[in-house]
Amino acid sequence: MGYPRPRAPLPYPGAVAEALPMFKRIAHVCLNVRDLQRSVDFYGKLGFATKFTFTREGAPFGAYLEIADGNYVEMFEDRNLGEVVNTGIAHFCLETDDMDAVMATLKSRGVPFTEKKLGCDNTYQIWLADPDGNKFEVHQYTKASTQYTGGVIEADW
Known part of the structure; x- marks a missing residue:
């Protein structure tokens, strides 16, 4: 089961008192x-539905x-963009309310993923990579997730 997301920045040294209501979420x-x-086939195995396609000629x-609802991944096979390279984004993350169900579904669909672990932020996570090597995380918040409690985390990686 999901827990409510914090509305304002979490307390940490240098945090501002209130978040500016400029953005709602990452759109894609x-x-x-x-x-x-x-x-498209790979992400389809994860349950992503094609909303629309782009054509050229x-x-x-x-x-x-x-x-x-309202959350997207956009992709282009565009030779005009050149070689597929990492442009600085290390990964993206998908949230779930039931990590065990996600893992069972991925396994049944032949999609490889890492072992489930509890991260240093007290949030469960697994990792995947798409056919082009784009890495992404799936995580499930817990009541103790630092995203809710705030504080300082000593990184363990």
Whole structure:
């Protein structure tokens, strides 16, 4: 079961008192992929639904996939963008309310993932990589998750 998300920044040295209400959430993450259909198929195994596609001269070269209501991954197989490279984003993270059910579904669909572990922030996590090597995390908050309690975490990695 999910827990309510904090509305203001968590207390830590240098934190501001109130969050500015400029943004609601990250609308989408955009990936440059080598093979659009391969990537659409991979993310389809995770339950992402194709919301719409992009074409150029009638040929598909991009897709907009819905993760959950109003949350998307956008991807392009666009030779005009050049080689697929890491542009500085280390990973993205998907939230779940039931990590064990996610792991069972991934296993049944042949999608590899890491062992479940409790991170130093007291949040459960597993890791995956898509066919282009884009790494992403799936996590499940706990009552003790530092995202709710605030504080300082000594990193263990």
